[in-house]
Amino acid sequence: MIQMPEPDTAVLANRAGIIAALRQVAPDAVIDDPAETRVYECDALSAYRCAPLAVVLPRSTEEVSAVLGTCHRLGVPVVPRGAGTSLAGGSMPTADAVVIGLARMNRVLEIAPEDRLVRVQTGRTNLSVTTAVEGQGFFFAPDPSSQLACAIGGNIAMNSGGAHCLKYGVTTNNLLGVRLVLMDGTIVDLGGPSGEGPSLDLLGVICGAEGQLGIVTEATLRILPKPAGARPVLVAFDSSETAGACVAAIIRSGVLPVAIEFMDGPCIAATEAHSGAGYPDCEALLIIEVEGSDPEIDEQLGLIRAVAQSFDPIEFRESQSEDESRRIWLGRKSAFGAMGQLGDYICLDGTIPVSSLPAVLAEIGVLSKRYGLAVANVFHAGDGNMHPLILYDANTPGELDKAEALGADILRLCVRAGGCLTGEHGVGIEKRDLMREQYSSADLEAQMRVKDVFDPGWLLNAAKVFPLDLSAERKRLARLGAHHAS
Amino acid sequence: MRPESEAELAALIRQAERPLSITGGATRHHPGEGHGARLDMTGLQGVTLFEPAALTLVVRAGTSLASVEKMLADEGQMLGFEPACHPGSTIGGVFATNSSGPRRIQLGAARDALLGVRLVDGNGEIISNGGRVMKNVTGYDLVKLMAGSRGRLGALTELSLRTAPVPPASCTLALPALDAIGAIAALTTALGSPLDVSGAGWLPGSGALLRIEGLSGSVQTRTAELTRLLSGFCEVHVLDSDPWQQLRNGPQEGEGDLWRIVCRPSEAPALLAALPAPEMMDWGGGLILLRLPAGELPELPKFWGHARRISGAAPAILPAPDPVTSRLEAGLRQRFDPRGIFAGAE
Numbered sequence: 001m002i003q004m005p006e007p008d009t010a011v012l013a014n015r016a017g018i019i020a021a022l023r024q025v026a027p028d029a030v031i032d033d034p035a036e037t038r039v040y041e042c043d044a045l046s047a048y049r050c051a052p053l054a055v056v057l058p059r060s061t062e063e064v065s066a067v068l069g070t071c072h073r074l075g076v077p078v079v080p081r082g083a084g085t086s087l088a089g090g091s092m093p094t095a096d097a098v099v100i101g102l103a104r105m106n107r108v109l110e111i112a113p114e115d116r117l118v119r120v121q122t123g124r125t126n127l128s129v130t131t132a133v134e135g136q137g138f139f140f141a142p143d144p145s146s147q148l149a150c151a152i153g154g155n156i157a158m159n160s161g162g163a164h165c166l167k168y169g170v171t172t173n174n175l176l177g178v179r180l181v182l183m184d185g186t187i188v189d190l191g192g193p194s195g196e197g198p199s200l201d202l203l204g205v206i207c208g209a210e211g212q213l214g215i216v217t218e219a220t221l222r223i224l225p226k227p228a229g230a231r232p233v234l235v236a237f238d239s240s241e242t243a244g245a246c247v248a249a250i251i252r253s254g255v256l257p258v259a260i261e262f263m264d265g266p267c268i269a270a271t272e273a274h275s276g277a278g279y280p281d282c283e284a285l286l287i288i289e290v291e292g293s294d295p296e297i298d299e300q301l302g303l304i305r306a307v308a309q310s311f312d313p314i315e316f317r318e319s320q321s322e323d324e325s326r327r328i329w330l331g332r333k334s335a336f337g338a339m340g341q342l343g344d345y346i347c348l349d350g351t352i353p354v355s356s357l358p359a360v361l362a363e364i365g366v367l368s369k370r371y372g373l374a375v376a377n378v379f380h381a382g383d384g385n386m387h388p389l390i391l392y393d394a395n396t397p398g399e400l401d402k403a404e405a406l407g408a409d410i411l412r413l414c415v416r417a418g419g420c421l422t423g424e425h426g427v428g429i430e431k432r433d434l435m436r437e438q439y440s441s442a443d444l445e446a447q448m449r450v451k452d453v454f455d456p457g458w459l460l461n462a463a464k465v466f467p468l469d470l471s472a473e474r475k476r477l478a479r480l481g482a483h484h485a486s
Numbered sequence: 487m488r489p490e491s492e493a494e495l496a497a498l499i500r501q502a503e504r505p506l507s508i509t510g511g512a513t514r515h516h517p518g519e520g521h522g523a524r525l526d527m528t529g530l531q532g533v534t535l536f537e538p539a540a541l542t543l544v545v546r547a548g549t550s551l552a553s554v555e556k557m558l559a560d561e562g563q564m565l566g567f568e569p570a571c572h573p574g575s576t577i578g579g580v581f582a583t584n585s586s587g588p589r590r591i592q593l594g595a596a597r598d599a600l601l602g603v604r605l606v607d608g609n610g611e612i613i614s615n616g617g618r619v620m621k622n623v624t625g626y627d628l629v630k631l632m633a634g635s636r637g638r639l640g641a642l643t644e645l646s647l648r649t650a651p652v653p654p655a656s657c658t659l660a661l662p663a664l665d666a667i668g669a670i671a672a673l674t675t676a677l678g679s680p681l682d683v684s685g686a687g688w689l690p691g692s693g694a695l696l697r698i699e700g701l702s703g704s705v706q707t708r709t710a711e712l713t714r715l716l717s718g719f720c721e722v723h724v725l726d727s728d729p730w731q732q733l734r735n736g737p738q739e740g741e742g743d744l745w746r747i748v749c750r751p752s753e754a755p756a757l758l759a760a761l762p763a764p765e766m767m768d769w770g771g772g773l774i775l776l777r778l779p780a781g782e783l784p785e786l787p788k789f790w791g792h793a794r795r796i797s798g799a800a801p802a803i804l805p806a807p808d809p810v811t812s813r814l815e816a817g818l819r820q821r822f823d824p825r826g827i828f829a830g831a832e
Contacts (some may be wrong), residue, residue: 114674115750137678159623170621172630173598188810193750194590194772198792198803200639200815201584201597204630208623225680248539254562254651255701292682296704303701351619354540384540385621423621431624438624439614446613446822447626453817465625 001401002048002089002429005463005472007096011053011076018074019054022098025066029104031055040081040099044146045089045430047400052079052093057101061179061187061217064100068215069185071098077459078183080211082151083125087347088428090158090210094463102153105217108132115193117176119220122153126160129221138223141168144424145336156216158426159208163332166382167258167291168224170424172207177220180206180213183455191220205450210426211461213454227291230258232328233301236282236314240264240377243284244357246311247381250288251354255303260382261287261332264361267339267376267389268331274338277331280315286381287332335378336389344394346403350414351385351423360417364388364410371406373399385423386414412437427465435467448474490529492604492612492643498525499641500610505829508637510548511574514583516794518801519636522829527578530643535618538563541649542601542618547578547642558649566593566650568734578642584634587734588685588697591677591769593650597633602646605632607639608823618646631818639822653699657709658685658729662693663720666764667755669694670771672719674751677770679715681708687733688767694719695729737765737775743798745784747774749791756787 011018022030031037032054042049053076058064071078081091081101093099102123110119113136120129126147129140143162144150150160156178161170168174177191191203206213237243247260263271265283272279279285290300301318308316319325331338339345352360361377368375379386388410392403411421411431415438421431435444448466451458451474458475465471487506489495499506505522512520530548537543538561545554551569554577558564568587569580579585581603586595593599602616615628632639661672672694673686685697696716698708713722737744744765749757751771758764761784764776778784780798795802823829 112750112752113678114752116677117750137680159627161621165621169594169598172627173594182810186810188808188814190811193748193791194769195595196584196634196748196791197811198794198807199811200818201630201634202811202814204597204633205627207630208627225678227682228680251541251651252539254654256651292704293680293707295707296701299701299703351621353537353542353618355537380621383620385619418617419619420617420622420624422624423619424623426623427625435625438617442611443614444625446607446611446615446628449821450626450628450631450818453814453821 003468004050004094004429005468007094008075008077011096014074015053018076018098021070021074022054022056022067025070026056026058026063029057029059029063031057040084040093040101043084043086043089043091045087045092045428048089048092048429050093050095052097052099053095055099055101057104059104061181064181064215064217065185065187067100068181068183072184072457072459075459077462079461080153080157080215082123082154082157083149085146085150085154086158086428087425088422088430090154090426090428090464092429100215102151102217109218111136113138113223116223117220118223119218120152122156122216122219123151126150126152126155133223134226137226139226140221140223141165141174142171145333152219152221153216156207156219157209157211158424161385161424163259163261163380166260166380167256172204174222175203175207175219176222178203178206178216179218181215181217183214183457183460208426210428210465212451212465214460228293229297230289230291231297231301231319232287232289232325233304233319234279234315234317234328235286235288235308236280237284237311238282238314240284240361241358242311243286244361244381246286246308247357248354249307249310250304251382253303253307255290255300257288257300257304257382258291259287259289260380262377262379262381263332263335264377266374267335267378270342270376271331271335271338274341275330275334277327279331282314287328332378339376339389339391343391345392346390346407348388348390348407348410349385349423349425350388350411350419350421351383352414352417352419354381354384356417356419357381357384360386360413363413367406367409367413371402373403373406383423384419408434429464432465432467435465444470487524488526488529492530492606495530495641495643496606496610496612499606499608499827502827506827508641508828510576510579511572513572513575514570514579514585516796516801517798525641527641528576533557534644538649542646543649544618544644544646545577546644547576549577551575551577551580559652562652563649564652565599567596567599568730569596570735572735577645581633581645582635582637582642588687588730588768591686592682592684597630599648600629600633600645601648603629603632603642604644605640605642608825608827613640616646620648638819638828655702655705656697656699657705658725659696659709659712659716660692660694660723660725661716661720662691662723664693666767667758669767670751670754672716673770675715676712679712681712683712685730685733686770687729689729689732690763692725692729695725697730733766733768740777742777742779743781744796745776745778745793746796747791747793748772749774749789753789753791757789760784760786
């Protein structure tokens with residue numbers, strides 16, 4: 001079970017006064033009816049729920065500023081929320097917190113193809129950013145699986161990736177600037193053209209700080225010309241080790257595919273039962289996609305074919321049409337849904353060096369047997385970002401705890417292999433307690449110093465990222481007035 | 487002072503009583519930098535890990551940039567972001583200054599290739615952030631904060647970075663008839679195409695310069711297509727020489743102060759109209775380098791970005807930094823370096 005801090009009783013006692021104060025500065029944006037605030041009690045980590053004190057849905061940066069200023073003045077904790085798709089509990093509130101949701105702030109502010117940028121309000125969904133610019137031949141590269149629903153604000157908070165980030169990078173590599181509102185209501189613009197601000201890279205530290213340093217209301221994003229075309233191949237192997245070795249060889253050959261996805265036997269079986277994409281019966285498969293004009297695609301695939309054939313695959317399947325391309329991707333894209341049909345699951349996203357793939361997969365198999373819980377593996381092989389899916393039955397008492405314990409062991413394994421706890425989903429509440437597996441006290445202290453500067457009172461989404469004992473101590477000291485903004 | 491280990495460095499910083507300048511090869515100082523007692527980082531040398539198949543290099547900060555580039559080249563790899571390289575330059579200095587050349591437009595800047603850092607802060611504490619993997623959202627990204635921090639928050643000791651394969655083929659096109667202002671439109675057209683241009687700059691005499699890299703067949707097709715696309719501007723030549731070394735290393739010695747402007751390409755023409763002819767442009771017109779008489783300040787129209795004096799006597803930046811950003815930065819410096827040991831950095 002993941003612990004949450006106790007709510008501030010003084011704040012709870014002052015609920016009516018707080019809501020009245022919020023209504024003063026955001027007249028028709030405050031939700032306080034318990035039947036309605038329940039909607040905001042959790043995100044995609046749905047095993048953990050807690051209704052907030054109130055919810056505010058501002059329409060402008062100025063309104064966000066006024067609401068934060070009010071909360072700051074009254075000592076009320078705040079939890080920002082994009083679309084609530086976080087798999088790590090990033091937008092889960094406590095009972096004393098006000099959720100500030102960005103859903104009403106979804107406008108496109110500027111499209112500048114000549115500068116290859118677009119400026120949007122951060123409540124806008126990821127995919128709809130691409131939709132806004134694709135008519136002019138551009139797209140926004142970071143493409144998390146949840147892109148139909150997730151908000152740019154959440155992408156920035158979690159530094160989201162996606163299948164295509166092997167070539168194009170993650171959110172932080174495609175973010176040029178932000179308008180940020182600090183916990184005390186101060187508004188500041190960070191970043192610059194080419195993503196370069198005049199001094200320290202504050203933009204770079206905001207991205208991935210899980211909404212703990214400020215609320216980003218506007219973002220300037222890099223957009224790229226749409227490639228002429230793309231084509232995937234599917235390569236089937238009789239072992240995960242061989243598939244892993246093939247990934248390394250492809251990277252070594254100098255080709256840079258736009259995506260390399262891996263699925264193991266259990267995942268393939270579940271996906272076939274669910275979507276009937278026609279995947280081969282095998283221990284492991286890779287889906288490799290390359291981009292360019294048709295002759296360029298042919299040239300790249302020729303190189304990939306030569307490398308793959310040297311590993312004697314069960315099958316090397318090239319797409320000959322749009323429909324075949326779709327079918328090659330179909331299984332991978334419905335993998336999570338397919339696993340969900342088998343039962344409840346926890347999805348992790350520990351990342352490891354690509355060279356450690358075979359060893360880590362083997363060790364995950366050992367752990368799975370030890371705990372008696374099935375684990376299926378699907379992931380972005382090109383960058384080592386794994387997604388072990390731990391199947392369990394939520395109706396069996398104790399199984400969630402067992403699944404979480406297995407998950408923690410898998411993440412420890414990732415750290416030991418030279419990787420990290422999370423490659424995409426962020427720490428949220430889910431991996432707080434594992435932070436000490438990866439970082440020393442000095443390392444965590446250095447990160448917390450940054451929050452001390454941006455939010456000296458530790459009011460903004462403070463129960464996330466850091467082990468609770470550390471954030472609780474910070475909050476305690478903040479209340480004693482021991483921390484000051486310079 | 488030339489420590490040869492992280493522990494020795496940490497002890498030196500803990501005992502320091504006067505401002506220090508963290509120095510590699512001293513090849514990238516801006517005006518006002520490098521005035522403290524020299525803390526020579528070149529004693530921290532050597533490669534910790536190199537895995538070409540994972541595009542990963544872990545290297546100590548005092549290692550010479552030249553030796554890193556040679557080692558990578560021997561394995562058919564490179565630093566994709568093309569940092570400026572001068573005699574004595576260290577890999578630590580590359581990331582401390584976020585030195586990024588023409589291929590930034592395609593593969594990102596130095597900070598985008600940096601996966602992990604170890605450093606010693608002003609308290610003498612050894613701090614580590616990030617790791618060896620590209621996908622890493624575990625806690626705050628202090629790697630980005632340290633990149634480009636120019637020695638003001640800590641002394642980088644070890645860097646984990648992502649390498650890139652050297653493309654098998656390369657071709658450069660030049661449009662010599664275009665002056666700086668005229669070049670912007672041509673560079674913009676090229677960068678707005680799906681031809682995956684990996685260099686878009688301008689040099690006096692050479693005109694607009696565009697680079698296409700990749701597999702050989704692909705380079706041929708794309709170069710032909712790009713030539714067709716640009717032929718409406720003026721004559722397009724294939725260039726035999728390599729202008730990209732000059733573009734990555736920046737202008738040579740000259741009279742007056744060097745100024746560096748970062749802007750939106752669409753705002754470059756208005757800036758250029760207000761300035762003397764530039765020494766060079768890069769990043770599709772998003773980077774302008776020019777000289778002004780010593781001590782002079784340019785009068786610039788309003789634009790998104792900044793202009794900084796990078797050679798000469800006194801530091802200068804326009805527009806002046808906003809007070810909130812200054813306050814946040816001062817707060818970070820105060821916490822990473824409470825005694826002002828790294829004040830010699832500026």
